[in-house]
Amino acid sequence: MDAIIVNQLTKKYQDHLAVDHISFSVGEGELFAYLGENGAGKSTTINMLSTVLSKTSGEASIFGHALGKEDDAIREKIGIVFQGSVLDRKLTVAENLLTRGAYYGYSKKEIMERLHKFWEPFSLGEIWKQRYENLSGGQRRRVDIIRSLIHQPRLLFLDEPTTGLDPMSRKLVWDYVNYLRREEGLTIFLTTHYMEETTDADHVVILDQGRIIAEGTPAQLKATYARPRLLWYAEHSPEADDLLSGEEYQYVADHYVIFPGSDPTQLLWRCRDHIKDYEVLKGTMDDVFMALTGKELQHA
């Protein structure tokens, strides 16, 4: 069964189409990456699918439950890690999680049983009695994720979960997400500003001004929209420029960036007596995004 099926989903604010007739599906257990720059419609889509926002038109279903008709059933099955934290700063981690668990009708005993499995892998014990406002950014995100999982959802929306985190905290968050995918078989719907985080995605959808402009696996997208680059570390010289005539290239800092028209090995062979230090870079998801939108994602 598909976890999510979206068909011509649209959200309109007066004259502005925030989400414009999008259609896609997410298989159960998939890591689904939903990309776009700020204002592209990512959060609007998440808010609609999570029943927080109403749709203007179109249809969607979550695990077979129709959006707008069976919202309570959908709410039981989804967890959301919002862009900004939605936990109470003055309360402790314990108070936050126990009260949130009660929102789903669970007793304290039931909530503790559910939290038990996060105790070790998420190091919950060490922050259990701390006030949320006293936690580091990474620790807060950890608690946000646990809060979103307290009712054992089958689908987790992660709305830019690592924005603003330092590299170590980002890695930890991804360790937790990967653990949940592996151990719980959770379906993940991810929006992110960090293109490298989409590398392991099963399916990627790229959104621009509310419309889907590309989709596929990361490999498919890179093969279609990104070109490999040859970096040749050498001083800028007329001789080197002559060797590269006919190629698309530019000199940056201490190296040439060459976009070989065909196979880079042919270029390397032709220049073998001159090239001492080089590297070949495959196209990245950043390249895909830039090629499609003409814009770079703003890294927070």
Place this chain on the structure above:
Amino acid sequence: MRKFWGLTKRNLLVFFKDKTMVFFSMLTPIIILVLYMLFLRGTYLDALEHPAEALMAAGLVTSADLGAMANGLLLTGIMGSALITIPYNCLVTLVNDRASGIDVDVTATPASRLQIILSYFTAAALSAILMTTVIIGLGLTILQCINPMYLTAKSILTLFAVVIGGAISATAIFMVFLLFLKSSSASGAFLGILSAASGFVIGAYLPISNFSEGIQNFCHLFPATEVTILIRRFLLTDLMTHVNSNIGGLDQGLFVSSVEEYFSFQAKLFGHVMTLQEAFVYVMMVTVGFLVAIGVIYPKVYKRK
């Protein structure tokens, strides 16, 4: 039911864990206490001593009685303002949740909208009841230690009932206004206006009888004013009876009635003097009206956009 109590518990925790919020909810009562110590006590005593000069000279009214009256008037002012600012601050969680986006986290759960809005109301009403009953309890104990208030058990119980009713009433009324506020700064600004104006409207700074008839009628429209009058009445009525019995009818009850007139012991509506029961019914009717308004407004204001 667990969902409702979970939501209510969270709202209670959010309020009581925020020391600043708790302090600011008590700010106006504290200001009234400070003003009392600075000059209000003198003003009250002047107003009480003037009609009692002859009776005091005859030893029928003592300075302890007048001191107890002044202190009772102070506690009435403190309670009247506490019953405004405390419920209001307890409800600010509603606005803060909306401003910070926490309400989205709640609406994305299976908890129903009725449970959500009822939890805000219940938490605020419970917080207000808890804090105001503690204040009245402490106040009564302190007053009794300073000067005897001659309060009967019935008066004390009625006093607590009025305070509880006042807390529920104010919570319902303020909730309707706060449903429309979207930012913490807006709720803060509204609190500023409320704190400044409420002291006058309920007669905490100055007896309402000093105002023109039109303004008096306007002040009496507010349930908070009527609740304050009920508190004043139940807090001081046994003391007044004691003073009257000491005077022994020599002044035909003139002193006590003049004090009651000046310090507004009568609940009124457009000049019509209400009985205590009528005043209570009026407050409850307004409260029920606002509760109905909450039910109508909440789904519209907090609808999914």
